[in-house]
Amino acid sequence: xxxxxxxxxxxxxxxxxxxxxxxxxxxxxxxxxxxxxxxxxxxxxxxxxxxxxxxxxxxxxxxxxxxxxxxxxxxxxxxxxxxxxxxxxxxxxxxxxxxxxxxxxxxxxxxxxxxxxxxxxxxxxxxxxxxxxxxxxxxxxxxxxxxxxxxxxxxxxxxxxxxxxxxxxxxxxxxxxxxxxxxxxxxxxxxxxxxxxxxxxxxxxxxxxxxxxxxxxxxxxxxxxxxxxxxxxxxxxxxxxxxxxxxxxxxxxxxxxxxxxxxxxxxxxxxxxxxxxxxxxxxxxxxxxxxxx
Amino acid sequence: xxxxxxxxxxxxxxxxxxxxxxxxxxxxxxxxxxxxxxxxxxxxxxxxxxxxxxxxxxxxxxxxxxxxxxxxxxxxxxxxxxxxxxxxxxxxxxxxxxxxxxxxxxxxxxxxxxxxxxxxxxxxxxxxxxxxxxxxxxxxxxxxxxxxxxxxxxxxxxxxxxxxxxxxxxxxxxxxxxxxxxxxxxxxxxxxxxxxxxxxxxxxxxxxxxxxxxxxxxxxxxxxxxxxxxxxxxxxxxxxxxxxxxxxxxxxxxxxxxxxxxxxxxxxxxxxxxxxxxxxxxxxxxxxxxxxx
Numbered sequence: 001x002x003x004x005x006x007x008x009x010x011x012x013x014x015x016x017x018x019x020x021x022x023x024x025x026x027x028x029x030x031x032x033x034x035x036x037x038x039x040x041x042x043x044x045x046x047x048x049x050x051x052x053x054x055x056x057x058x059x060x061x062x063x064x065x066x067x068x069x070x071x072x073x074x075x076x077x078x079x080x081x082x083x084x085x086x087x088x089x090x091x092x093x094x095x096x097x098x099x100x101x102x103x104x105x106x107x108x109x110x111x112x113x114x115x116x117x118x119x120x121x122x123x124x125x126x127x128x129x130x131x132x133x134x135x136x137x138x139x140x141x142x143x144x145x146x147x148x149x150x151x152x153x154x155x156x157x158x159x160x161x162x163x164x165x166x167x168x169x170x171x172x173x174x175x176x177x178x179x180x181x182x183x184x185x186x187x188x189x190x191x192x193x194x195x196x197x198x199x200x201x202x203x204x205x206x207x208x209x210x211x212x213x214x215x216x217x218x219x220x221x222x223x224x225x226x227x228x229x230x231x232x233x234x235x236x237x238x239x240x241x242x243x244x245x246x247x248x249x250x251x252x253x254x255x256x257x258x259x260x261x262x263x264x265x266x267x268x269x270x271x272x273x274x275x276x277x278x279x280x281x282x283x284x285x286x287x288x289x290x291x292x293x
Numbered sequence: 294x295x296x297x298x299x300x301x302x303x304x305x306x307x308x309x310x311x312x313x314x315x316x317x318x319x320x321x322x323x324x325x326x327x328x329x330x331x332x333x334x335x336x337x338x339x340x341x342x343x344x345x346x347x348x349x350x351x352x353x354x355x356x357x358x359x360x361x362x363x364x365x366x367x368x369x370x371x372x373x374x375x376x377x378x379x380x381x382x383x384x385x386x387x388x389x390x391x392x393x394x395x396x397x398x399x400x401x402x403x404x405x406x407x408x409x410x411x412x413x414x415x416x417x418x419x420x421x422x423x424x425x426x427x428x429x430x431x432x433x434x435x436x437x438x439x440x441x442x443x444x445x446x447x448x449x450x451x452x453x454x455x456x457x458x459x460x461x462x463x464x465x466x467x468x469x470x471x472x473x474x475x476x477x478x479x480x481x482x483x484x485x486x487x488x489x490x491x492x493x494x495x496x497x498x499x500x501x502x503x504x505x506x507x508x509x510x511x512x513x514x515x516x517x518x519x520x521x522x523x524x525x526x527x528x529x530x531x532x533x534x535x536x537x538x539x540x541x542x543x544x545x546x547x548x549x550x551x552x553x554x555x556x557x558x559x560x561x562x563x564x565x566x567x568x569x570x571x572x573x574x575x576x577x578x579x580x581x582x583x584x585x586x
Contacts, residue, residue, distance in 0.1 A: 118569050137574050157566045159452030159500055160575050168583045196499045196534050203496030206489045207452055241489050273450045276411050279579045281430050282453050286572045290461045 004145045006172065007036030008215035008255040009045075010234040010247045017046045017061060021069065025076055028084065031254045037106070037145040038083040038259075042217040042234075043153050043176040044099065045087055049230070052222050054129045062091035065113055070102050078108025083143040085150055087176045090115070092132075099131040099152055101176055106144040114139060116152040117161060124182065124228055127154070138164035146171050146259060149210075153177045156201055156214065160285065166208035171264055173204060175214040180230035183220075194231055194249075202241035209239045209268040211259055218252060239267040297438045299465065300329030301508035301548040302338075303527040303540045310339045310354060314362065318369055321377065324547045330399070330438040331376040331552075335510040335527075336446050336469040337392065338380055342523070345515050347422045355384035358406055363395050371401025376436040378443055380469045383408070385425075392424040392445055394469055399437040407432060409445040410454060417475065417521055420447070431457035439464050439552060442503075446470045449494055449507065453578065459501035464557055466497060468507040473523035476513075487524055487542075495534035502532045502561040504552055511545060532560040 009027045013020050024041055031039050044050075046069060050058040063069060065088055073086045083106050090100040090113070099116035115134030119127050138161055140149045149170030155161045156175050165173055179197060181190045205212040218232035235246040236257040245257035268274065284290055302320045306313050317334055324332050337343075339362060343351040356362060358381055366379045376399050383393040383406070392409040408427030412420050431454055433442045442463030448454045449468050458466055472490060474483045498505040511525035528539040529550040538550035561567065577583055 117571050117574060120569065122563070122565070133571070154569065157500055157564070158570065159456065159496075160570065160578060163452065164575070164577055164583075167577065167580055169585065192533050192535060199492055199534055200496045200499050203452075203493045206493050207450055240485050241492055242485060270415070271450070272415070274582070276413065276447065277451065277453065277581070278410050278426070279581060281410060282457070282578050284457055284460065285453060285575050285578050287460055288570070288572060289567070290457075292462065 004037040005035050005256050005258050006038045006040070006213055006236060007031035007034070008040050008213055008234045008236065008247070009042065010215060010218055010232050010253045010255060011042060011045060012219040012252055013042070013045055013048055013217050013221070015048060020046050021072065027254065028076060028082070029080065031256065032080045032082050034254065034256060036082065036256055038143065038148070040085040040174055040176060040213060040215050041087055042215050043087045043178040044089055045217065047089065048221050049178045049217070049228065051127050051130060052124045052228060054126045058130070059091070059097060062089045062097050064092070065090050065100060065102055066110060070110060073102070074104050074108040074110060077104045077106060081106045083145050085148070085174055085176065087152070096132050097130055098134060099127065101150050101152060103141045103143065103148070103150060111141045111143065112139065114150040114152065116155065118154045118158050120154040138168065140165060140168040140170045148172045148174055150174045153179060156197065159204065159207065162204035162208055166210050170210055171261060172211040172213055172259060175201065175212070177214055177216040178230060179216055180228035183226065183229055186229065194233060198233065198235065202237050202243070205237050205239055206241040207273060209264055209271065209273070211239060212237050215255070218250065239264050297330040298328050298549050298551050299331045299333070299506055299529060300324035300327070301333050301506055301527045301529065302335070303508060303511055303525050303546045303548060304335060304338060305512040305545055306335070306338055306341055306510050308341060313339050314365065320547065321369060321375070322373065324549065325373045325375050327547065327549060329375065329549055331436065331441070333378040333467055333469060333506060333508050334380055335508050336380045336471040337382055338510065340382065341514050342471045342510070342521065344420050344423060345417045345521060347419045351423070352384070352390060355382045355390050357385070358383050358393060358395055359403060363403060366395070367397050367401045367403060370397045370399060374399045376438050378441070378467055378469065380445070389425050390423055391427060392420065394443050394445060396434045396436065396441070396443060404434045404436065405432065407443040407445065409448065411447045411451050413447040431461065433458060433461040433463045441465045441467055443467045446472060449490065452497065452500065455497035455501055459503050463503055464554060465504040465506055465552060468494065468505070470507055470509040471523060472509055473521035476519065476522055479522065487526060491526065491528065495530050495536070498530050498532055499534040500566060502557055502564065502567070504532060505530050508548070511543065532557050
């Protein structure tokens with residue numbers, strides 16, 4: 001049995017970035033005390049989910065990598081001897097901002113950056129306004145505790161992203177997330193949306209034979225009669241798609257589960273999908289659409 | 294509301310191919326009487342699932358396309374004015390056999406062939422012995438009632454197959470199937486295996502914004518103390534991944550549901566995954582694995 005545990009910090013994100021950062025540090029410390037070796041924060045955890053609005057002032061919240069948040073979290077990782085995945089609203093240059101995450105090893109070293117590749121833009125998720133699409137591709141990092149791939153939120157809906165990350169040897173696909181219900185839609189569509197979100201990610205675990213860990217924020221943000229109700233529901237599933245830990249829709253929680261590397265080996269021996277991919281017949285995956293001749 | 298209905302014929306397949314074919318015809322006629330416009334048979338419906346054994350005599354069961362089964366089903370399609378998807382164990386040439394399906398339009402014309410692209414080979418599923426991998430790629434056919442893509446069984450586990458078929462404009466992904474439990478494994482693994490199978494296909498519906506229809510055989514085949522218990526569970530789900538019709542694990546059934554083309558339009562407007570694919574970053578999907586540099 002692999003004794004390392006992954007912890008997802010399902011948190012509320014308030015108005016004050018400094019308070020959010022301090023709160024994240026407290027939760028990281030608590031998760032470490034509970035035995036976590038790898039700890040993941042939700043997408044853009046340092047701020048409200050400002051993409052509900054298109055307003056140039058929010059670019060002020062961006063910072064470089066390395067920068068204040070990265071360095072602060074590197075210190076904490078070193079102190080606690082824990083691997084951290086830390087989302088950062090990245091200012092790369094004037095006019096080039098990314099929705100990123102830094103991967104920090106248990107000795108505090110900065111292993112690398114993932115820049116969100118698939119950018120949504122839909123009512124109250126106006127991300128194409130803020131974020132330049134990532135240009136670093138789909139990556140993995142060999143941390144002290146596991147070989148991990150990091151993807152962000154909207155990436156969840158793209159099997160291509162999961163596959164490419166798994167093909168690089170990821171044992172765990174990690175998805176920092178900010179997804180919620182439109183309060184007006186929740187009664188009719190809430191359950192379908194949440195189920196689809198969870199199901200698609202569990203399917204990535206199965207088709208690739210990897211663990212999947214998705215961490216979402218929780219709580220309502222925005223105007224009382226509208227805004228977004230972030231649905232929490234952070235979860236970890238094993239390579240068979242079985243959910244091994246899962247949070248509520250209402251509360252802040254530390255979601256924790258052990259990762260058993262042996263299960264990846266066993267699962268892929270019995271369900272050898274990677275053996276049978278028809279790589280000779282996949283070239284048209286690079287097409288937008290294949291029109292009738 | 295689109296009034297056309299798809300019917301999946303979840304059937305038992307006995308020792309006698311002629312009896313199986315006659316039984317399939319009866320079920321097609323019954324499904325048509327119940328209002329089906331598009332009717333699908335399970336993988337290799339004409340015979341026992343002979344891939345439990347590796348035995349060259351079973352090649353005798355193969356036939357050309359067009360050939361007896363195709364022609365017989367063309368007559369029935371014409372008579373009933375119904376679209377049929379009919380799996381055929383295809384003999385293409387000496388030493389080249391395929392696990393295929395023919396697509397027959399409602400006027401009886403043969404629209405085309407799908408040849409199974411992903412071939413399994415695992416205990417009691419010895420398909421690489423029998424079937425040459427398909428060389429026609431992932432295809433769609435514009436039938437009288439819908440634009441359909443046909444894939445077969447093991448293809449279910451490959452998001453690439455679903456995606457490529459959807460990119461060609463499929464409204465429904467159709468999966469004739471023969472999947473079952475090893476009786477010795479069922480207690481421990483049965484539920485996990487079935488759930489994974491269903492979940493992965495529902496995820497294809499969601500990530501591609503299409504209907505998915507999977508039709509499996511049912512019943513035990515092979516030695517009493519071993520063999521395979523085909524798990525039935527044929528189902529149809531909509532583009533949100535919601536199951537709209539589903540069969541039992543024990544009985545022959547006609548599984549029928551209407552297909553609402555408008556739902557595909559609506560779903561894709563609200564979940565525009567196809568808009569945001571990073572086709573500039575998918576070239577490594579043609580790699581077997583991406584080794585460490």
